Amino acid sequence: MxxxxxxxxxxxxxxxxxxxxxxxxxxxxxxxxxxxxxxxxxxxxxxxxxxxxxxxxxxxxxxxxxxxxxxxxxxxxxxxxxxxxxxxxxxxxxxxxxxxxxxxxxxxxxxxxxxxxxxxxxxxxxxxxxxxxxxxxxxxxxxxxxxxxxxxxxxxxxxxxxxxxxxxxxxxxxxxxxxxxxxxxxxxxxxxxxxxxxxxxSQLKFLNDRLEQLDKLKDDFLSVASHELRTPMTIIKSYLWMLNSGKAGELLPKQKEYLYKAVSSTERMIALINDMLNVSRMEQGRVVFDIKRLDIVDLLKETLSDFKLKAEEKGIYLEICCEDKQIFAYTDSGKLTEIITNLVGNSLKFTRSGGIKVQIEEDENNVKVSVIDTGAGISEEDQKRLFHKFGRLDNSYQTVAESGGTGLGLYIVKLYVEGMKGTVRAYSEGINMGSTFTFTLPKELKTN
Ligand SMILES: Nc1ncnc2c1ncn2[C@@H]1O[C@H](COP(=O)(O)OP(=O)(O)OP(=O)(O)O)[C@@H](O)[C@H]1O
Ligand SMILES: [Mg+2]
Structure with missing residues (x-):
């Protein structure tokens, strides 16, 4: 056993x-x-x-x-x-x-x-x-x-x-x-x-905390710097404008030409400073939306009138559909103007022939605004990179005459549209096939 x-x-x-x-x-x-x-x-x-x-x-x-x-x-x-x-x-x-x-x-x-x-x-x-x-x-x-x-x-x-x-x-x-x-x-x-x-x-946590601190520091810096820059830039712009309009005596053609360049660069700088300020205000939750029920067609017609001349100069069309209609949605008129300015501004920048059409449609819940152009288009790969901060694509197929642009425009568009309870999307069939940017605005007041 x-x-x-x-x-x-x-x-x-x-x-x-x-x-x-x-x-x-x-x-x-x-x-x-x-x-x-x-x-x-x-x-x-x-x-x-x-x-x-x-x-x-x-x-x-x-x-x-x-x-x-x-x-x-x-x-x-x-x-x-x-x-x-x-x-x-x-x-x-x-x-x-x-x-x-x-x-x-x-x-x-x-x-x-x-x-x-x-x-x-x-x-x-x-x-x-x-x-x-x-x-x-x-x-x-x-x-x-x-x-x-x-x-x-x-x-x-x-x-x-x-x-x-x-x-x-x-x-x-x-x-x-x-x-x-x-x-x-x-x-x-x-x-x-x-x-x-x-x-x-714990090292990762430490680094992460540090990054957050730096990010905050950067936001604060941007916010202070852009705020402080805006006042002197605006003063420069008004003096340049006065000079240009002959208020300090007639100018020679060459002087006018140089002054014109100075004015447009100043304007670009002010636009950039405003963009940076807007972003930092949004990110710090300091932007207040003044939402009202407004006629979107009317608002867009007014905003687009500023672009008519530029489109004509470029030899492209700029149309708005349904001019004779009234379509209401809840929006902040200042923010909507900025959204349209950014989207149409982009289309103008990236379209050499053909033109731009702004379309306004509505369904049961939303008003849908589309800015449709026949310009450079956006490759499928690049479409994923849109709407991010400093999201310039810098692709050869998009090389444009106007230099400049920081890549904040679409980021602000997204922040504003979402702040007004809407959504924004981009479509493009591909390179040189034009682009369509569409955003929605609610027809009913949404509180959260
Ligand atoms: N209508 C369009 N057609 C083709 N590409 C576009 C169009 N709109 C935007 N893009 C691409 O998306 C990028 C980001 O656009 P966004 O408006 O954010 O920046 P930007 O126009 O370059 O600079 P900013 O608007 O800050 O002056 C552009 O640089 C461009 O590459
Ligand atoms: Mg832009």
Whole structure:
């Protein structure tokens, strides 16, 4: 009949391991784990009574190619070794190339090393005399160095120092130490991975917070700078305008030409400053919408009249459908003017022949306004990049005579349309196939 009973030694070993496992694997914090591994076997399993007095964990530092002391048991004897040591515990670092140190030997050969001579495990960096003084002070007779192996790699060693001779170490003790050190290797590796992850996470969080701060700083800067720039720019513009209109005396044709260029650049600059101000106000939630039920056709006709001349100059048409109708929706007239100015302004910029049509339709819930042009069009890929801040596409197929533009126009359009509870979309069949920008405005007042 087979003997199913475990022998009592095996059972004890298993129980001891199970207990240690629970203690050690309970924590994932690296510092917590490394301290627990050096203390648990002494306190929890009573190895202190078996003569084990000092337990040390040392790990390989791959970057520096050294074996570094990481934790020391909280025993009286450990304290005694420290008292006389010429180096603080944390500075006991052994180069991996060291030939005569047993810790390095255990590491490289992956085998247990035993010594009665402390300098074997401490020299260098500690002098043999000082190592012997430590040994004497703590009353250590034997030290056993166990390699810590995980997945075929040795990541460090554990040193068990005791006040008894090697032949007083039982087989069961040795077996338990072997299993125990395997467990330690696993726990250390896990907690190291976890702590790295945690570090990375907190570093990411730190960087993210910093980015948010910088973003806010940038918004504040933009808002102040553009506000402060607007006043002097407006003053410059009015003086230029006065000069141009002959209020300070007749100008020569060349002077007029230069002045005209100065005025239009100033206008562009003011438009850009206004855009930046609008964006920063929107983003800070400082824009108030004055929503009223208005005749959209009427409003658009008025806005488009400003563009008629420009379209004529370019030799393209600019039409609005349903001129004789009245179509009502809820909107802020100033914001709607800006939306149309941006969309029609873009169409004018990117259309060389043909022209632009503004279409107004309505369904049960919404009024739908479309600005349809026969211009450069937008490739499918580029369509995804529209409506973002500073979203100029800068594509060769869109090269336009008028330089300038910051790519804020469509972003503002989207912010405004959505602020008025509508949606905006762009369509284009492709390059040189024209573009259509469509947005909606609600026919009923929406409060949220
Ligand atoms: N009607 C259109 N036809 C072709 N491309 C367009 C049209 N409207 C917009 N785009 C593309 O989308 C980009 C972003 O437009 P947006 O109005 O945001 O910026 P912008 O006109 O370049 O500069 P800004 O409006 O700030 O002066 C444009 O640079 C252009 O590449
Ligand atoms: Mg634009």
């Amino acid at each position: 087979p003997n199913n009973k475990l022998n009592p030694d095996t059972l004890n070993t298993l129980e001891a391991l199970w207990k240690l496992e629970k203690i050690i694997l309970d924590s994932l914090d690296f510092h917590d784990v490394v301290q627990k591994v050096v203390d648990a076997i002494l306190t929890e399993l009573g190895y202190l009574d078996l003569g084990y007095k000092v337990v040390v964990l040392a790990l390989v530092d791959e970057e520096r190619q050294v074996l570094k002391r990481v934790s020391l048991s909280s025993t009286l004897e450990a304290q005694k070794t420290r008292e006389v040591s010429e180096l603080p515990f944390e500075l006991i670092v052994i180069p991996l190339t060291e030939k005569n140190n047993l810790c390095i030997k255990a590491l490289q050969e992956g085998t247990v090393q035993i010594t009665h001579y402390f300098p074997d495990i401490l020299t260098p960096p500690i002098s043999p005399e000082n190592a012997l003084a430590s040994q004497k002070n703590a009353g250590i007779i034997t030290s056993m160095v166990y390699p810590l192996k995980i997945r075929g790699k040795t990541i460090g060693v554990m040193i068990f120092s005791m006040n008894k001779a090697e032949d007083a170490v039982s087989d069961q003790e040795k077996a338990l130490l072997r299993y125990f050190t395997d467990l330690v290797a696993m726990a250390v590796q896990n907690s190291r991975l976890y702590s790295n992850l945690e570090n990375e996470r």
